[in-house]
Amino acid sequence: xxxxxxxxxxxxxxxxxNFQQLDQTVKEKQSDKYVKKxxxxxxxxLFLYAHLHQEDSLHxxxxxxxxxxxxxxxxFSSISAAQ
Numbered sequence: 124x125x126x127x128x129x130x131x132x133x134x135x136x137x138x139x140x141n142f143q144q145l146d147q148t149v150k151e152k153q154s155d156k157y158v159k160k161x162x163x164x165x166x167x168x169l170f171l172y173a174h175l176h177q178e179d180s181l182h183x184x185x186x187x188x189x190x191x192x193x194x195x196x197x198x199f200s201s202i203s204a205a206q
Contacts, residue, residue: 132173133196156199168197 124167149155155162161169169184172193178184187193 133175136171136175137168165197167197172197 149163158166163168169188172178172187173184176187178187188197188199
């Protein structure tokens with residue numbers, strides 16, 4: 124499967140998720156109060172991606188997260204391997 128197809132299918136999987144409700148709950152509970160980059164929404168998206176693409180380990184996921192297209196799909200403005 125080509126990379127562009129992977130990311131477009133990933134976005135299709137996300138379509139039914141009510142992110143407005145998630146954002147409202149996160150705001151009410153102040154879950155992201157001290158978060159700089161890996162917000163609750165980004166965390167959920169990252170692990171959904173890992174599950175859907177059957178990543179073998181956190182190490183392989185940390186390598187994949189450096190991909191610009193994945194960062195765009197998840198909504199990271201910038202992230203490095205150290206983070």
